[in-house]
Amino acid sequence: MKPNILDVWRTFKFYGYRRIAAYSQQTDGPKVSEYMTLKLMRELGIKSRMQKRYRKPKTVVTVDQKPNLLTIDP
Template identity: 85%
Template sequence: FYGYRRIAAYSHLNNDCPKISEYMTLKLMRELGIRSRMQKRYRKPKTVVTVDQKPNLIRHLHDLSGVWQTDITYIQLTNHRWVYLATVLDPEKRKVLGYKIGDTMTAELATSALQMTLDKHRKPLIIHSDMGSQYTSAEFNIKCQNYGLKHSYSLKSHPYDNGRMEA
């Protein structure tokens, strides 16, 4: 069922139906015990980047062998809570190499997904991510330095740079 505003608006558009105000529609719906089944849409949490732009090392690469891409995805559960999935992808093979799920979106989540992947697979030359705070954190960058990985970043407001991962 629609809400009283939409029903009242429909009555104004339909020539066969008498025109009725929103207030009268609400009053009649209450008397008849009719309630809207529409639900407010849930919005995923927003993030803000305050770090200066870092280099994008894969922008002009034609050969993506030796490159891994990583990102964090928001997943809404049926109880309207959010969980976060940090994933590491091999863009050449289009295969997920490692992942980690957590209920908070932290640098530790991103770092543990990378560590899981490094434990199972040969290390790449470059790891590419967006400019999220998890990937610009000292914890993630120290992990990359310890393994000798070059870190490449997507341009701010350009998810196309990390398109394979976003898809």
């Protein structure tokens, strides 16, 4: 099973354990569950090479906040 996982990982370096497990289900090789794929990837010391997704920066307010308009004068 390890050589099959290594072959898939060498071909698709960005695949994680879930995709490798799904790929093994679709091909003619041995069927490997997600958990077993994760364990074998840890043993082999391989990881997915995904880039972090771009996160849009949050809106920043540049205007000072208005004071509370509902003030009660004594």
